[in-house]
Amino acid sequence: MSVAKVTEIISSSEDSFEDAVNKGIDRANKTLKNVTEAWVASQKVTVENGRIDQYRVLLKVSFVLKD
Secondary structure (H helix, E strand, C coil), X not given: CCXXXXXXXXXXXXXXXXXXXXXXHHHHHHHCCCEEEEEEEEEEEEEECCEEEEEEEEEEEEEEECC
């Protein structure tokens, strides 16, 4: 039997939502072991001077706990 845990990560990019997701997963893998999946819980942008400044995602990342 395996047990997994879910953690939330907020990541941002100046380029795209996809880049924000990739940055979040890259960072999660540096800290968490056995990352198995992630899903985007929400997306938003910040706007400055009428233009998109940053793309932000809230990721839910799951990882398997080892004995």
